[in-house]
Amino acid sequence: MFFDLNIKGSSLENNIKLAIQASDYGWEHINFSYNQNEFKEALKLRDNLKDSLDDIIDFDYTLEIKSTNINEIRKHANNFRSRASCISVVGGDLKVNRAVLENIKIDVLSRPYLNRFDSGMNHVLAKEAVRNNVAIEICFKDILRTYLAPRAKVISNFRDLYLLYRKFDFPLILSSRAESVFDIKTVHDFINVFTQTGLTADEIDKSFKTSEEILKFNENRQDLILKGVRRVDDEA
């Protein structure tokens, strides 16, 4: 299954266009991401989107929290936890990276390398990501929209993340963060670009599985009592 947990959501028409294009190019599930200010409004579009995309592609919503205030991030995560199938926080700030990786209620730390000269991750943060099961997200758009020296630096940051990923085995997800039809690529192109940056085909497959697992885990999150303990209705 090919999952993309971060396609930038906007108006209904644009979302439909993006979803149809993604479906044509082989994607099976996409998540439209909205920030904390737009998320409530976006939830109102869900029924219309469902009618339009019924047989075309599966979709859901990601809450993308963008803030440098740690308390604010925690507050938004608690507020929207039951309404979003995936909560991601845009990284880049070291304090934010650390706080997010220590918070079990957050699913994804998106782009820890953003606006930095390094990958934004070290062995300590990698261990925290494993302990709290917070995935690190790498965006295709960061390679696509840069060129020459900045692109080389982004790919170098990706390689640093791959090094930590191979040692600590934290959850890693790959997403496109497409804003228009120009940013969506076929699944094989997407895979080939990441293969060229140094990931293996198995690691890429695993990243798609991780995305699927995040969504599945969050479906049952309300029933979770402790880590590893879940309330079940099954009498047998």
Next chain:
Amino acid sequence: MKLKVLPPTLRKNNRYLTVDIKIASQIDKDELVSIIWDACIRFKGECETSNFNLWVMKFYEIDRCDDYYHYKAIVRCQRDFVSEVRSSIALATRHNGKSLAMSTIALSGTIKASQKYI
């Protein structure tokens, strides 16, 4: 005098990519050739691009939408470098200041087979 054609064992093995192109301005085949070469040289460098054996075999105008012109093309490349060519083509984003998106929708061993996807 023309060169004699190489025997099959000495010829390069080719693959044919069917490329889906969306661009905000109108282009012709020559412009597509330069777009593909520039994309490959930019991403993989001059030395590695020399292995690709790139050639635009066919160029088709499909339709015109509100936002973009839609074209398809069949591009030849060497068999062992398909992944490099695909990724380089996918990473082309602008041409003459206009938005551009290219994606490989099919891979075939012959031109005839790749024409099914046009």
